[in-house]
Amino acid sequence: MIQHVTVGGTRLRVSIEGRGRPLLLFNGIGASLELLQPFRRELRASETIVIDMPGTGGSATTALPRRFRGLSRLADAALDVLGYGGVDVLGVSWGGALAQEFALRHPRRVRRLVLAATSTGVLSVPGGPAALWVLATPRRYTSTTYFESVAPILYGGAFREDPGLLRRQGHLRFIHPPSVRGYLWQLAAGYGWTSLFRLHRVASPTLVLAADDDPIIPLVNARILAHRLPDARLRVIPRGGHLFLITHAEAVAPVVEAFLNGQSV
Secondary structure, eight states: OEEEEEETTEEEEEEEEOSSEEEEEEOOTTOOGGGGHHHHHHOSSEEEEEEOOTTSTTSOOOSSOOOHHHHHHHHHHHHHHHTOOSEEEEEETHHHHHHHHHHHHOTTTEEEEEEESOOSBSSSOOOOHHHHHHHTSSGGGTOHHHHHHHHHHHHOTHHHHOTHHHHHHGGGGGSSOOOHHHHHHHHHHTTTOBOTTTGGGOOSOEEEEEESSOSSSOTHHHHHHHHHSSSEEEEEETTOOTTHHHHTHHHHHHHHHHHHTTOOO
């Protein structure tokens, strides 16, 4: 079910699917909720809630950028409007940073936390220069040719090995591309941000998911996260790239739900 809610004067597009314990998903930079569909389809015991952040998908672009703390307040208020209390939270890449900020600022909301393909922010081990250069603009969301040329460099993993994946899943990013200003605002949200010295305050049990072939977020960053968090476990996806949550959805979704159910992973 897709609906629109207005929070703090900003109109947000929200998708709610499935049945079970509520799971709030924070997407990657520039990505609309459609991009998470392959992963959401594999979840069997979760009601997933995805909010297009301002400037992405079907949500309005704000006049001024918001920092991660402002976006976490926006998500918290949206949950109130939607009638949710405590939730599990999963964040991927840029959304993983937002998920960390959300867990730090709204700890009573977060039952369990999953951090996928993400880092502690500016104080982390950077990805490859070629990948980071591609991330600087939203062009991959608007040009099919450009996306197909840079996907192996940017995402690694399955995109290096299976060119057909570009055609089978690449179309999802073109349904609702971000506005240029919205993308720049998301870049600005994380400017100078780090969670490194605050992670010890995260009370929620946390699953850190990472890939062994991620050009954007080298694997060592996941090890740092797992080390700094008080109650964390690390799971590495073999031959996974930055988008393993989507490309390996069939294998990763059961791991996530086992963790959310309190099982050993």
